[in-house]
Amino acid sequence: MSTHDQDGIAVVSAAGEIDVFTAPQLDSELSAVTGGGQHRVVVDLSRVDFLDSTGLAVLVKTLKRVREHDGGSLAVVVTADRVAKVFRLTGLDTLIPLHPTVESAVAG
Amino acid sequence: MTVVGEQTAATLTLPPSVEHVRTARLVAVTAARRLGLDEQTVDDVRLAVGEAVARAVRRHASAGVDDDVDVVLRDDSGAFVVEIDDRAPANTPDDDEVGLALVTAVVPDAEVQGGRVVLRWPATA
Numbered sequence: 001m002s003t004h005d006q007d008g009i010a011v012v013s014a015a016g017e018i019d020v021f022t023a024p025q026l027d028s029e030l031s032a033v034t035g036g037g038q039h040r041v042v043v044d045l046s047r048v049d050f051l052d053s054t055g056l057a058v059l060v061k062t063l064k065r066v067r068e069h070d071g072g073s074l075a076v077v078v079t080a081d082r083v084a085k086v087f088r089l090t091g092l093d094t095l096i097p098l099h100p101t102v103e104s105a106v107a108g
Numbered sequence: 109m110t111v112v113g114e115q116t117a118a119t120l121t122l123p124p125s126v127e128h129v130r131t132a133r134l135v136a137v138t139a140a141r142r143l144g145l146d147e148q149t150v151d152d153v154r155l156a157v158g159e160a161v162a163r164a165v166r167r168h169a170s171a172g173v174d175d176d177v178d179v180v181l182r183d184d185s186g187a188f189v190v191e192i193d194d195r196a197p198a199n200t201p202d203d204d205e206v207g208l209a210l211v212t213a214v215v216p217d218a219e220v221q222g223g224r225v226v227l228r229w230p231a232t233a
Contacts, residue, residue: 019129019133020126020162021127021129050155050158052155052162052210053159053204053207053210054162056206081151082155089210089214090206090210
């Protein structure tokens, strides 16, 4: 889990599997970012090969937080079909835009 | 793994803690591949078993139950069946509706009754 700034947007990168065991790490990373006053966020899941409902819940929570601020935004980078599928099945892809690369997510 | 008659079955007994959910996913994925399910269905198995076992672990935590969670994987005449049984009281509330929604979305035949979840993928043609 790491965070870097790209064009004024916080890019949070995760890797491996995000599930009920590991989602709290993503949650604390994202809470630190939004708690630190950064409300334009991209979550890079391109190196994530599994995401469950707990991971989705962390993203929904983050979406609510960034939306409380003018100009706040959340986008996600997804490359694995398996990960994209959970966004589609829950309809979350209609609330959080999915991008194929960090560059396109940052560009909006 | 134990072999009973013509059927192959595996029983997994897991302590009710979140780090063991991954183990259940791995065992289920291995069993599904061995049965010849295609990779897309294997992905569904990974997701559904993970969600169902995570639900069991959550129910145990919310009811304060320390007993193990049982996961039985079996080949029922070519159909792949996974049974998850927890020991929390049947009426234990579950606050994660998204998890169960994912289960019903990816499993052709999913049955949820209190602490018992039965997932069934039909035999491939």
